[in-house]
Amino acid sequence: MMIIATVIVVFVFYFITNGKNLNPNSIDALISQNAYVFILGTGMLLCILTGGNIDLSVGSVVCLAGGVGAIMMRMMKGIPGLAWPVAVIAMLAMGLLVGLWHGYWIAYVKVPPFIATLVGMLAFRGLANIIMKGEAVEVDNKAFLNIFGGGSDCYIPDFLKFLAPESSLNVTCFVTGIVLAAGYAVFTFFNRTRLIKKGYKVDSFVAVIIKTLLIVAVVIWFSYKLAGYRGIPTALIWIALILGIFAYITTKTTLGRNLYAVGGNEKATRLSGIDTRKVMFSAYTLMGVLSGFASIVNIARLQGSTPTYGVGYEMDAIAACFIGGASAYGGTGSIGGVIIGAALMGIINQGMSLASTPVNYQKVVKGIVLIVAVLFDVIMQMKRKGGKKKATSAAATEKGGANA
Amino acid sequence: MNGFSMKNVMKKNVMTIALFAVYVLFIILAAAIKGTNMLDPSVVTSLIEQNAYVFILGAGMLMCMLTGGNIDLSVGSFVCFAGAILGLFSVENKILNEWWGTWETQVIDGKEERVLVAAAQPLSVPVVLLIVVGVGLAYGALLGFLIAYVRIPPWIATLAGYLAFRGLGTQVLTTASTTNAISNFPKPLLAIFSGKLFETGWGVMNIPCLILGLVGSAAVIFINFKSRATKVRKGYQADPLWFVFLKSFLIVAVIMFLTIEFALDGGIPVVVVWILAVLIIYGIITEKTTIGRHFMTVGGNAEASRLSGINNKRIMFVAYLNMAILTIIASLVVTARTGAANSFAGQEFELDAIAACIVGGVSAYGGAGTIVGMVVGATLIGVINQGMSLVGVDQDWIKIVKGLVLLGAVVFDIMSKKGNKKQ
Numbered sequence: 001m002m003i004i005a006t007v008i009v010v011f012v013f014y015f016i017t018n019g020k021n022l023n024p025n026s027i028d029a030l031i032s033q034n035a036y037v038f039i040l041g042t043g044m045l046l047c048i049l050t051g052g053n054i055d056l057s058v059g060s061v062v063c064l065a066g067g068v069g070a071i072m073m074r075m076m077k078g079i080p081g082l083a084w085p086v087a088v089i090a091m092l093a094m095g096l097l098v099g100l101w102h103g104y105w106i107a108y109v110k111v112p113p114f115i116a117t118l119v120g121m122l123a124f125r126g127l128a129n130i131i132m133k134g135e136a137v138e139v140d141n142k143a144f145l146n147i148f149g150g151g152s153d154c155y156i157p158d159f160l161k162f163l164a165p166e167s168s169l170n171v172t173c174f175v176t177g178i179v180l181a182a183g184y185a186v187f188t189f190f191n192r193t194r195l196i197k198k199g200y201k202v203d204s205f206v207a208v209i210i211k212t213l214l215i216v217a218v219v220i221w222f223s224y225k226l227a228g229y230r231g232i233p234t235a236l237i238w239i240a241l242i243l244g245i246f247a248y249i250t251t252k253t254t255l256g257r258n259l260y261a262v263g264g265n266e267k268a269t270r271l272s273g274i275d276t277r278k279v280m281f282s283a284y285t286l287m288g289v290l291s292g293f294a295s296i297v298n299i300a301r302l303q304g305s306t307p308t309y310g311v312g313y314e315m316d317a318i319a320a321c322f323i324g325g326a327s328a329y330g331g332t333g334s335i336g337g338v339i340i341g342a343a344l345m346g347i348i349n350q351g352m353s354l355a356s357t358p359v360n361y362q363k364v365v366k367g368i369v370l371i372v373a374v375l376f377d378v379i380m381q382m383k384r385k386g387g388k389k390k391a392t393s394a395a396a397t398e399k400g401g402a403n404a
Numbered sequence: 405m406n407g408f409s410m411k412n413v414m415k416k417n418v419m420t421i422a423l424f425a426v427y428v429l430f431i432i433l434a435a436a437i438k439g440t441n442m443l444d445p446s447v448v449t450s451l452i453e454q455n456a457y458v459f460i461l462g463a464g465m466l467m468c469m470l471t472g473g474n475i476d477l478s479v480g481s482f483v484c485f486a487g488a489i490l491g492l493f494s495v496e497n498k499i500l501n502e503w504w505g506t507w508e509t510q511v512i513d514g515k516e517e518r519v520l521v522a523a524a525q526p527l528s529v530p531v532v533l534l535i536v537v538g539v540g541l542a543y544g545a546l547l548g549f550l551i552a553y554v555r556i557p558p559w560i561a562t563l564a565g566y567l568a569f570r571g572l573g574t575q576v577l578t579t580a581s582t583t584n585a586i587s588n589f590p591k592p593l594l595a596i597f598s599g600k601l602f603e604t605g606w607g608v609m610n611i612p613c614l615i616l617g618l619v620g621s622a623a624v625i626f627i628n629f630k631s632r633a634t635k636v637r638k639g640y641q642a643d644p645l646w647f648v649f650l651k652s653f654l655i656v657a658v659i660m661f662l663t664i665e666f667a668l669d670g671g672i673p674v675v676v677v678w679i680l681a682v683l684i685i686y687g688i689i690t691e692k693t694t695i696g697r698h699f700m701t702v703g704g705n706a707e708a709s710r711l712s713g714i715n716n717k718r719i720m721f722v723a724y725l726n727m728a729i730l731t732i733i734a735s736l737v738v739t740a741r742t743g744a745a746n747s748f749a750g751q752e753f754e755l756d757a758i759a760a761c762i763v764g765g766v767s768a769y770g771g772a773g774t775i776v777g778m779v780v781g782a783t784l785i786g787v788i789n790q791g792m793s794l795v796g797v798d799q800d801w802i803k804i805v806k807g808l809v810l811l812g813a814v815v816f817d818i819m820s821k822k823g824n825k826k827q
Contacts, residue, residue, distance in 0.1 A: 052557060105815075109815055111811070112473060112768040112769065112814070114475070115768055115811075118755065118807075118810070119808070119811040120807070122806055122810075126799075126801060126803030127800070129799075129800040130798070130804075318560075322560065328556075359571075363567045363570055363574075364575075366568075366571075367563075367564035367565065367566070367567035367568030367569075370560065370563065371560075371561065374557070374560050374561075378554060378555055378556055379554075
């Protein structure tokens with residue numbers, strides 16, 4: 001459903017901006033500008049799954065961890081800054097510490113999440129300002145910028161150029177896209193035959209083919225566009241990695257399924273022997289680590305850190321989750337949804353900037369999109385519930401009839 | 405809980421005692437480190453005036469939180485938006501000229517140009533106030549409808565408001581004026597929400613202020629003793645007589661302290677009248693009326709409250725409608741105090757109001773909390789803010805301390821409840 005909305009939005013802006021929004025460089029910018037929404041949205045999803053809990057502190061944490069990293073890499077009085085891997089580890093550690101702090105208060109002391117993270121929002125912003133002494137800190141470590149998607153060379157080098165030397169496209173990028181698409185198609189069909197063998201119910205063959213074709217087409221089109229610009233941005237690799245890992249965690253691991261269970265019915269989960277406190281604790285710890293990671297991508301893209309970075313990031317991440325169909329009461333939501341939510345918001349933002357809509361209206365539209373997405377979710381749930389009620393009452397009358 | 409014990413009283417008023425201790429501490433620190441006198445009438449007055457919005461918004465946030473720890477994140481943005489609307493209609497500006505001004509097409513240097521012949525007349529003060537209150541009612545009703553009847557989680561609905569109204573407010577202000585702010589509000593409008601009642605010069609004892617303070621003190625004494633007399637007559641358990649004396653004495657001391665400080669600084673600030681009106685009305689609503697009690701039952705146990713015939717949805721609706729109305733009052737007070745509507749007005753007001761409630765012992769899960777507690781919480785945070793900046797502590801450290809105070813208050817609340825359960 002939201003996919004259809006995304007496609008419609010893309011087309012609307014295509015006409016408004018005379019196709020500017022589908023230019024290769026726009027698509028490239030879409031990814032690098034919204035990298036943090038994808039990463040933070042992933043973490044936020046974990047928290048929301050546990051029962052509609054949120055983390056208001058992520059913006060401040062991104063600022064704090066980014067500040068620490070930027071300062072560590074800075075050249076000071078001729079002495080070169082620390083090597084970038086050290087800074088990266090420090091930023092992740094910073095995020096981890098914050099996550100543990102929040103996790104402890106929320107899971108074990110039972111401080112309501114929005115208050116615990118509200119405290120974090122205030123305190124970590126203050127701490128970040130103190131550490132940075134209220135000043136901007138520049139990052140000019142070339143290797144760091146290239147690897148984490150900042151500066152002008154943050155693309156995977158075109159090492160497959162020899163395949164088609166005269167082509168103006170970035171060959172590596174295009175080939176990767178085709179390989180991925182093919183891989184996806186093969187995997188889907190293998191999976192389907194496996195499921196059939198095990199006797200699971202599967203979608204009809206035609207539906208699977210249509211769905212696969214669509215996804216393959218999107219992937220190839222996407223890689224073609226990127227190939228027409230400068231190739232694969234390194235930020236995309238990181239986003240894909242994070243999304244892949246967490247898609248796996250949420251769908252295939254015990255921890256992931258426990259997140260859903262806690263959000264669906266906490267009491268039942270606890271009574272069935274799962275340590276719900278540990279689940280909550282993990283959710284906020286992972287959110288912390290991901291905030292740390294978002295700060296890495298953030299300072300790379302902006303080539304530095306200032307005390308005001310990250311303001312409002314929490315709202316973007318939360319909005320991405322809800323637009324992507326996560327339930328505000330917990331228990332439902334997926335990484336795929338986050339991707340669509342983040343992309344949809346990014347597309348709307350970028351489209352409006354390209355159509356030179358004032359920034360203020362962009363905020364208004366963001367708010368309205370958020371409300372509409374949640375409204376949609378709530379109404380769908382009501383319908384589902386209504387349907388169920390009818391079904392059970394019908395079953396009850398049937399039973400009664402049989403008894404009579 | 406039989407018999408009167410000093411320990412229980414201390415336990416109940418731990419935040420008030422903390423407030424007193426912190427205040428004394430900062431008075432000493434400010435005097436010792438910077439040589440500033442925190443008891444100076446102008447310092448005390450500014451403590452109240454600067455935090456006026458916290459008291460007003462805190463009362464509304466309290467009602468929302470009572471219904472189950474629900475909050476309103478949009479109040480800060482809505483303060484900005486309401487201020488912008490106020491400015492839009494009460495001061496001459498570009499948007500108003502565009503709408504209602506008289507324009508003529510004139511030929512200047514061979515080019516046709518639209519020229520403003522007569523500027524638009526701003527609306528009169530009562531009409532503007534009606535419009536602003538109407539906007540508040542409309543938003544409150546919409547918000548209440550979405551939250552109570554469509555069942556959108558409160559913080560998402562208000563998050564959308566947080567985004568949208570900051571955007572709208574800023575847009576109105578930037579289009580209306582080149583400085584992104586509207587000032588030059590009409591004097592009568594400002595006088596309703598700021599300034600002093602019966603103003604006298606600095607250092608002169610303001611007589612009307614003193615009289616009001618004395619009347620207030622007398623009223624407090626009367627109510628305290630009357631309530632004890634009623635309790636004794638009806639056979640309820642009542643506090644010992646000496647304790648009622650002590651309580652009355654302390655409250656009167658606070659009232660007279662503020663009265664004298666205000667009197668020396670030119671009179672009662674108009675804002676204080678607004679604060680008192682809001683606090684007294686909401687104090688009575690929460691403590692003495694059925695609807696006030698319903699807020700607590702909904703927050704305490706929504707299902708039980710519904711089954712006992714309370715219309716939960718209506719309570720939620722009223723809570724958010726009410727919040728919007730108080731936000732309008734806060735907006736008027738803040739705009740009048742600064743004399744301008746800014747695009748950054750109201751930033752983080754929601755956090756201040758929530759913090760005041762939480763520090764004041766309002767349960768983050770709903771069902772418990774009092775206006776008096778909220779006032780103590782708001783004042784405590786205000787004192788910490790003012791004290792630390794007077795002592796010369798950096799703004800960033802103040803943020804951290806504020807956060808830790810908030811966390812400490814919640815943890816304390818949770819711990820003390822656990823202790824109670826064990827007993």
